[in-house]
Amino acid sequence: MTSARRGCRAVVTALVLTLTLAACGGPGVDARVVSDAAEDLSSDPPTDVPPLPTGLEDPLYPDLGAPGMDVAHYDVALTVDDTFTASGTVTITIEATEDLSQVAVDARSLAVSAVTLDGDPVEFTQVEPELLVTPEQVIADGTTFELAVTYVDDPTINPEADQLGPGWIRADGYSYTVNEPEATRDWLPSLDHPSDKATWRFAVTPPDGAIAVANGLPETRPDEGDAGPWVWEVDQPMATYLAQVLVGDWRIVEAPAVDGVRRISALLADDVDDHEALLDGIDAQVAFLQEAFGPYPFATYGIAVVDEEIGLAIEQQTRSLFSPEATTASVAVHELAHQWFGDAVTPDRWADVWLAESFATYAQWLWDEEQGTATVDEQAQAALEARNEDGGPPTDDPTVDTLFGFNVYEGGAVVVQALRREIGDEDFFVLLRSWIADNSGTSRTTEDFTALASEVAGRDLTGFFATWLSATELPAELPA
Numbered sequence: 001m002t003s004a005r006r007g008c009r010a011v012v013t014a015l016v017l018t019l020t021l022a023a024c025g026g027p028g029v030d031a032r033v034v035s036d037a038a039e040d041l042s043s044d045p046p047t048d049v050p051p052l053p054t055g056l057e058d059p060l061y062p063d064l065g066a067p068g069m070d071v072a073h074y075d076v077a078l079t080v081d082d083t084f085t086a087s088g089t090v091t092i093t094i095e096a097t098e099d100l101s102q103v104a105v106d107a108r109s110l111a112v113s114a115v116t117l118d119g120d121p122v123e124f125t126q127v128e129p130e131l132l133v134t135p136e137q138v139i140a141d142g143t144t145f146e147l148a149v150t151y152v153d154d155p156t157i158n159p160e161a162d163q164l165g166p167g168w169i170r171a172d173g174y175s176y177t178v179n180e181p182e183a184t185r186d187w188l189p190s191l192d193h194p195s196d197k198a199t200w201r202f203a204v205t206p207p208d209g210a211i212a213v214a215n216g217l218p219e220t221r222p223d224e225g226d227a228g229p230w231v232w233e234v235d236q237p238m239a240t241y242l243a244q245v246l247v248g249d250w251r252i253v254e255a256p257a258v259d260g261v262r263r264i265s266a267l268l269a270d271d272v273d274d275h276e277a278l279l280d281g282i283d284a285q286v287a288f289l290q291e292a293f294g295p296y297p298f299a300t301y302g303i304a305v306v307d308e309e310i311g312l313a314i315e316q317q318t319r320s321l322f323s324p325e326a327t328t329a330s331v332a333v334h335e336l337a338h339q340w341f342g343d344a345v346t347p348d349r350w351a352d353v354w355l356a357e358s359f360a361t362y363a364q365w366l367w368d369e370e371q372g373t374a375t376v377d378e379q380a381q382a383a384l385e386a387r388n389e390d391g392g393p394p395t396d397d398p399t400v401d402t403l404f405g406f407n408v409y410e411g412g413a414v415v416v417q418a419l420r421r422e423i424g425d426e427d428f429f430v431l432l433r434s435w436i437a438d439n440s441g442t443s444r445t446t447e448d449f450t451a452l453a454s455e456v457a458g459r460d461l462t463g464f465f466a467t468w469l470s471a472t473e474l475p476a477e478l479p480a
């Protein structure tokens with residue numbers, strides 16, 4: 001769900017290709033279903049439309065996503081057994097943005113048993129890490145279709161593990177997800193690239209006695225003691241890497257809403273009293289960041305804490321996930337800041353990840369300054385020195401190995417502070433708030449950000465960004 005044009009929902013895939021094209025060809029032309037004509041040409045093989053590449057060719061993760069498609073919605077219906085193995089069907093609503101003779105879905109180390117297209121069984125093969133679906137007829141540009149994939153996340157199929165593991169993590173008595181950057185496809189067939197955001201519905205049936213939690217707002221749950229799905233809905237666009245599914249002996253902990261924004265957290269039953277400081281800190285941190293970035297962008301916020309010491313926290317949309325040793329106030333403010341920088345406005349390519357991490361780290365510096373522990377300038381100067389000693393890639397050009405490295409985090413927050421000093425406090429905070437207000441719900445590139453910065457500052461900042469954002473070695477001092 002990005003910039004692609006909408007409409008033509010009524011066109012079915014069995015239509016005559018030329019009619020379909022005509023129907024979708026221009027604004028104001030009504031799509032019409034001409035079912036009589038379908039039979040005549042239904043045997044025409046889609047040979048004149050060669051398959052598109054199976055990935056978006058992101059320079060860092062080339063096989064994620066796919067061209068010619070724009071996902072509008074994921075309906076994820078899973079059943080989780082008592083070994084915390086997930087199986088079920090994901091129904092993906094996709095708009096074709098080119099003529100498609102093949103649909104390539106990211107699905108790695110999954111056992112797919114059936115695929116339907118608009119309800120009809122369709123041929124598929126699995127060529128790791130892709131699920132390749134061959135429709136009987138070309139799917140015409142502009143058509144919206146539903147692809148339903150039925151599968152098991154069979155744990156005996158070994159994933160080519162992502163940096164943080166297999167995405168869907170089976171822990172002791174429960175499960176959780178940790179996907180960034182490319183492990184959602186290890187448990188969910190999806191177009192797993194951050195440029196393609198969509199709305200979501202999760203209907204997850206847990207094993208007996210357990211519950212299921214996912215991003216967003218709770219819709220329905222089974223009656224006490226009954227089996228059945230726990231349904232959660234995400235009405236604002238979400239990137240795949242931010243998907244959260246928690247199953248097991250979790251407890252939902254809800255605090256009073258503030259300004260209409262709910263506070264829905266999830267804690268393990270055994271730890272339900274262990275994270276009061278983290279829970280109690282949320283309201284003050286939201287208030288603090290709203291001052292800097294503008295209104296909190298979603299309908300709910302909360303935390304989830306696992307009991308495995310995996311050394312991280314991650315900004316899953318509407319509910320950040322923490323491992324127990326990462327539950328400090330500083331990490332909490334980092335993950336909360338990501339709800340604006342990363343979740344509401346998402347990096348368009350993985351190399352743009354500084355648009356999330358550098359700003360979330362900068363938010364920690366703002367928070368620390370407010371607490372009186374260190375000023376932003378002190379932290380920036382120290383990080384600048386460290387960065388110039390250690391080298392590494394430019395902030396806007398990381399490698400797979402340095403995607404979550406120093407020059408994207410603290411080294412990138414240096415770039416943010418340099419920008420603030422360059423353009424002044426007033427323009428700087430106008431820029432941050434405009435960036436969010438103008439782009440919330442979308443994925444954006446570094447170039448989008450630097451263009452807005454120049455616009456807000458009223459002058460061309462190309463030289464500044466060449467010196468700070470895109471350079472290997474930075475100046476020794478921040479701008480005066």
Ligand code: ARG
Nearest residue numbers: 163180181312313314315404
């Ligand atoms: N985005 C997470 C954070 O807030 C980091 C995840 C860490 N590492 C990773 N390989 N994805 O900082």
Ligand code: ZN
Nearest residue numbers: 334338357360
């Ligand atoms: Zn982060």
